[in-house]
Amino acid sequence: MESIHNNINDVLNTTPIAVAYSSISSGHIEYINEAFTNLFGYRLEDLSDIKSWYVNATPEKDHYHNVIGPFIDNTNLSSARDIKSNLICKDGSIKHVNIYISKLNDKKIWYFTDFTDHWVAEERLRARSNMLEMVAKSSALKDILSTIVNQIEQENTQSICSILLFDKEQGCLRVGSAPNLPNFYNEAIDGVQAGPKVGSCGAAAYSKKRVIVADIASHENWQPFAQLAKEAGIAACWSDPILSSTGELLGTFAIYKRYPSTPSEKDFDLINFASRLASIAIESFRAKEELEQRAYFDFLTGLSNRGHFFDKGEEIFKSTAIEKTPLAIIMLDIDDFKKINDIYGHKTGDQVLKKLADISEQILSKRDIAARIGGEEFAFLLAHQDIDHVLSIAEQLRHHIEKSMVLSSENERVFFTVSIGVASKGKDTHYCTLGELLNKADKALYQSKKTGKNKVSHEVYTNTPSLF
Missing domain, CATH: 3.30.70.270 (Reverse transcriptase/Diguanylate cyclase domain)
Structure with a gap:
């Protein structure tokens, strides 16, 4: 019997689909394949029984009780398919998966198909559409930028994001949207000057290049703001300049982390997307504003026409x-x-x-x-x-x-x-x-x-x- 299990395990290790199986009687997780570890980050020794894992890995508890739980509790269930779920990985990120279940003797076999990339693409398309609709309806710029920030934070739940707007006359950055950063932090950075060693955003605005600060506490750019960052509970900041279609500086987009960290390729992709979206929003809004200015105001004096x-x-x-x-x-x-x-x-x-x-x-x-x-x-x-x-x-x-x-x-x-x-x-x-x-x-x-x-x-x- 053990050799049969070993043979099955060897076969499952070759499949690109994440697989785990558990005992029907005890619920104990007896096996996970390499694709499971690659997808969720867990090793077998990190997991105990299937119910405990699902309870901890499901962000929405109602979803567990209404969708996942019945399949675990029903010992007579032979198979199920296309159970859509969001599951928390070991590193805190969230994967969007389809779950398939089958029964083999006294085991329940769980298959997980990852559709996170597809979900991300759809969400980004929806975010872009929503943003353009808000621009067309002349929504307030702060509301438009908050929609972008909320979308990025939803996609990467371990991040706190901000958009700062460049004030050309004053040469400084103004808070455009940062709903999940503390008020005292936003008040402190509102009006910060662009400069080569001014945090992450000030430096990104000055150089018009991306600035990655993996550890705020030890980086020279952040020395004047180290205590402020500590009080705000942020330990890393990656900032991207927001540029117009002609290369003019519009502001900065920043991703903050609560622990020292460097961005992955997917993080870079997310930063690029957010910066482009913010650029379209700000440039569209300002173009509309300029047209209104021309329609209602005297071009020379700035007074009403x-x-x-x-x-x-x-x-x-x-x-x-x-x-x-x-x-x-x-x-x-x-x-x-x-x-x-x-x-x-x-x-x-x-x-x-x-x-x-x-x-x-x-x-x-x-x-x-x-x-x-x-x-x-x-x-x-x-x-x-x-x-x-x-x-x-x-x-x-x-x-x-x-x-x-x-x-x-x-x-x-x-x-x-x-x-x-x-x-x-x-x-x-x-x-x-x-x-x-x-x-x-x-x-x-x-x-x-x-x-x-x-x-x-x-x-x-x-x-x-x-x-x-």
């Missing part, structure tokens, strides 16, 4: 009418702008327009609508503010602009002034449209020009309902 001013203005106009709250428009025109262009050139004229926009953004609140509505004409819509406050803001604009200057291409100091018209409607005003209020502001502006320039004039829109 004429169309966006009227769109947003109509919304605010209706809400103030319903709420019976005041509304005002400040209209502004640069004095003798043609002369500035003629004397100093159009580049200097553009600098004047930008300077004016900068000053207006400093003085106005974020809830106000600021727009460039013509060549050198600007309009500002202020809601829920009384007229005295609006006139004070208009005077601040006039004063700050009068005191400002730009440098010409030949380094000459160029000063300029503006004429301002203000039109307001009270909370009890009836039958007033946005266009009518803008016309009133334009008349007030004309009055400022006519009476000497560099001043503020005010018109009140009055239109009360007739009693007859």
